[in-house]
Amino acid sequence: MGQSVTSQSFDLILRGGTVVNQDGIGAADIGVRDGRIAAIGDLSQASAGTERDCRGLHLLPGVIDSQVHFREPGLDHKEDLETGSRAAVMGGVTTVFEMPNTNPQTTTPEALADKVRRGHHRMHCDFAFWVGGTHENAADVAELERLPGAAGIKVFIGSSTGSLLVEDDAGIAEILKRIRRRAAFHAEDEAMLRERKPLRVPGDPSSHPVWRSPEAALKATQRLVRIARETGARIHVLHISTAEEMRFLADHKDVATAELTPHHLTLDGDEAYARLGTLVQMNPPVRDAAHREALWWGLTQGVADVLGSDHAPHTLEEKAKPYPDSPSGMTGVQTLVPIMLDHVAAGRLSLARFVDLTSAGPKRLFGLARKGRLAVGYDADVTVVDLKRRETITNGWIASRCGWTPYDGVAVTGWPVGTVVRGHAVMWEGSLETPSRGEVAKFEEAFPAR
Secondary structure (H helix, E strand, O other): OEEEOOOOOOEEEEEEEEEEEEEEEEEEEEEEEOOEEEEEEEEEEEEEEEEOOOOEEEEEEEEEEEEEEEOOOOOOOOOOOOHHHHHHHOEEEEEHHHHHOOOOOOOOOOHHHHHHHOOOOOOOEEEEEEEEEOOOOOHHHHHOOOOOOOOOOEEEOOOOOOOOOOOHHHHHHHHHHHOOOOEEEEEOHHHHHHHHHHHOOOOOHHHHHHOOOOHHHHHHHHHHHHHHHHHHHOOEEEOOHHHHHHHHOOOOOOOEEEEEHHHHHOOOHHHHHHHHHHHOOOOOOOOOHHHHHHHHHHHHHOOOOOOOEEEEEHHHHOOOOOOOOOOOOOOOOOOHHHHHHHHHHHHOOHHHHHHHHHHHHHHHOOOOOOOOOOOOEEEEEEEEEEEEEEEEEHHHHHHOOOOOOOOOOOEEEEEEEEEEOOOOOEEEOEEOOOOOOOEOOOOOOOOOOO
């Protein structure tokens, strides 16, 4: 793979690894200069200020997690931009898109700029922020979605953590008819959720997927697709959790893209609620094995476009409240890579498909500039993994402020060994190696960052 490059010097060479990129999988070195990939191939005659031995390891395009909740500002006791991004790089993630349901909510240019300032050289990975779409800012979304640091517009049409909510068709249409980029949606039908609230059984989190039913998710997704067609908009439906949605979205790929999460692909609600209780409580819910198998169908058949962790931490004290007073959400950014590589090891998806879902897919959907591929001229974002390494995920490994994972005690095959962000080896062999140098990601459809 690649050409022999002699007598060149680089800032960093990743030597002897197996590179996974757009022309396949093969042995190659990667040479980095000024934070970008400068050469891919045989660099045995080249030199570098820093070299990393990658023999036996695979070099993947940097993993992009396009849905995380890092809770800053306003909810910093659960997580903040530094601790959340530390968890990201410990798990091999090089770029994150963070969600707007903070306090204050990310719904104004000022709130977005504040988050960008907070993240600059304090976050360990690169970053962008979703801007919340509301009734109040609907007239401004075309400008908001193009501001520096904006990943796009995110709309909750079913209530989750926080008070961002646009549940009516007219409100959704007001946003969709103005946007030019792809907007992301939490799709659960709010009227159905209100109507079904009596189905929640106090003290029994297994009633969570009964309350937040597959029908509520499907109805919201169907409404979204109809309004997207009427307004000529592009939509991205987050955290698909039902068989019915996956089959429906297969018929509407011209307007709608779909995200899957590791927890919906991995956990079986019939078993998980009994074992983990409120720790597995999420919106939309973890469901039974029949829905999980349908999500795998959507992944293997190409209906799903990206993986996102929906990392949504709460403290163990908060999660210990009896259902339904317990909050919905779990950690996920640090476990996305090992959990999904374990599925690769088990033969459920190929390594190429994993890369498509975690780097090429986010680039394609959201228009990231210079990210999502291992190619000359692109940012030197590399997720270095050992596909054969067996490890056990533990709460003690979790860098998130809340310090727990629903996968505590789970053995996996496949492990993140290094996280390289713009040529800086931020994490290597479980240690933070570089001071935080995270910067705002750039997009092809945004105003240039100043």
